[in-house]
Amino acid sequence: MTKSGWIAAAFFSAVSSFSLADAPKQKAKIALETGAGTDLGVVYKSVGQRELAFDVYYPPERTAKPYPVLVYTHGGGWAAGSRFGASKGLFAPLFQQLVQDGFCVVSVDYRLYKKGGSIRMRDCVIDSKDAVRYLAKNCERFGIDPERILVFGDSAGGHIAQMLLLSPPESLTGDPGLAEVDYTIAGGLSWYGPCDFEKIDLFNHDDRPDFRDRFGIRITGEDSDPNEKKRLYREMSPVSYLKRDSPPLMMIQGDQDTTIPVKHARHMEKRAKELGAPVETLIVKNSGHNWRMVGAEIEPSKQEIIRASAEFFRREAEVEE
Numbered sequence: 001m002t003k004s005g006w007i008a009a010a011f012f013s014a015v016s017s018f019s020l021a022d023a024p025k026q027k028a029k030i031a032l033e034t035g036a037g038t039d040l041g042v043v044y045k046s047v048g049q050r051e052l053a054f055d056v057y058y059p060p061e062r063t064a065k066p067y068p069v070l071v072y073t074h075g076g077g078w079a080a081g082s083r084f085g086a087s088k089g090l091f092a093p094l095f096q097q098l099v100q101d102g103f104c105v106v107s108v109d110y111r112l113y114k115k116g117g118s119i120r121m122r123d124c125v126i127d128s129k130d131a132v133r134y135l136a137k138n139c140e141r142f143g144i145d146p147e148r149i150l151v152f153g154d155s156a157g158g159h160i161a162q163m164l165l166l167s168p169p170e171s172l173t174g175d176p177g178l179a180e181v182d183y184t185i186a187g188g189l190s191w192y193g194p195c196d197f198e199k200i201d202l203f204n205h206d207d208r209p210d211f212r213d214r215f216g217i218r219i220t221g222e223d224s225d226p227n228e229k230k231r232l233y234r235e236m237s238p239v240s241y242l243k244r245d246s247p248p249l250m251m252i253q254g255d256q257d258t259t260i261p262v263k264h265a266r267h268m269e270k271r272a273k274e275l276g277a278p279v280e281t282l283i284v285k286n287s288g289h290n291w292r293m294v295g296a297e298i299e300p301s302k303q304e305i306i307r308a309s310a311e312f313f314r315r316e317a318e319v320e321e
Contacts, residue, residue: 032087032107034099036060039142044134045127045175047111054131055083056142057095057105066139067104068148068186068317070095071132071164074107075155078124078218079114083107090291091154094306101310101319104144106135110160113218121219121236124156125163126174132164133175136183148317151188152309155260155289158193158251162238166246172235187248187316189309192260192289195251195268196240197233205261239271248278250312252305254287256294282308 031040032055039056046052059067072095074085086095086107095105110127111119132149139146153161163172165188173179196202197219204211219236220229234240242249249272253265265281272279284291284305287298291305300308314320 029082029084030087031055031084032057032092032095032105034060034096036099037062044108044131045178047127047174050111052109052111052127052131053083054106054108055086057086057099057107058143059099059102059104061102062143066143066145066148067102068150068313068319069104069106069135069142069144070098070313071128071135071149071151071161072105072107073110073128073151073153073157073160073164075153075157076112077215078121078156078159079112081112081157083109090302090306094309097306097310098313101314103313103317103319104142106131115217116222118221120221121215122172122232123174125160125167125236126172128160128164129167129169129172130174130178132183132185133169133178133181137178137181147184148186149183150186150313150316152190152313153193154191155193158190158260159195159236159238160193161188162190162193162195162249163236163241164188165249166238166241166243168241185247187250187312189250189252189312191305191309192253192257193251193264194260195264196237198230198237198240199267202263202267203261205258205263239268242268242271242275242277242279244276246277248280248316250280250282250309252282252284252308254284254289254291254294254298256287257289259289 034057037058041053043051043053074081108131110124113119136146151161151164165185169183200213219232251265253262255262269281285299286296288294
């Protein structure tokens with residue numbers, strides 16, 4: 001080999017090694033381990049060339065009676081995360097417990113916001129509502145009870161869960177084949193999810209004067225009509241749909257959360273009292289976002305949060321412990 005050929009070979013070898021070593025690692029897509037039946041990667045709709053799917057986790061004992069179903073929408077700021085989040089953190093032990101209690105757990109993927117892209121928060125909600133519509137339409141296939149659908153999410157997923165619970169079934173349609181499907185939500189739980197985008201100060205955890213709206217662009221996009229801003233913010237605010245006869249909602253939020261401040265839970269609770277709506281809150285002391293400890297041990301503990309969440313679902317689905 002010539003000297004120039006040897007140099008070129010060495011260069012390309014180095015570039016190849018560098019690329020392999022420094023390529024971003026893909027997060028493992030691990031399904032929830034329950035020891036029971038699953039139906040993974042069920043495509044509930046297609047948007048363009050993209051297929052959107054959810055994973056179904058069944059109780060260990062198949063019965064003739066349809067299962068109550070819990071629909072989980074993951075967090076990630078409407079811009080990250082996936083249905084595989086069901087196997088991580090506190091979600092795994094909660095879902096494993098509920099599966100043992102006789103629930104069918106469904107973890108949903110939805111399109112994600114990307115800066116400069118066309119996806120908005122509205123699309124995340126529409127996709128999740130279409131997942132619920134698909135479940136209701138195919139309830140016999142999955143063996144689920146369409147009258148006992150419950151929703152749950154964390155952070156952005158907590159917001160989506162509130163939207164699924166409170167916004168009318170006929171609103172925010174997506175797939176034409178699912179638009180006419182009616183559904184009933186029996187109850188919903190939000191872990192540290194926002195409830196109102198119109199009241200920007202609810203996101204200002206320490207009332208600083210230079211506070212800026214961080215999430216608004218994910219609602220309006222970069223080139224939206226300023227006159228549409230208020231309407232779009234209201235459309236994506238679960239509290240604007242709350243009524244006296246809304247299904248039960250539970251909000252669990254940390255008192256030291258700087259991402260989604262505890263102001264949101266208190267705001268929803270105040271509005272519920274004005275309307276006589278069924279909303280309950282559990283405020284976790286010394287907790288930041290994702291139940292991160294701030295200054296001292298969180299209270300109630302993580303295990304108690306799991307217990308309170310499971311009790312809420314069992315109560316609203318009328319499932320005995």
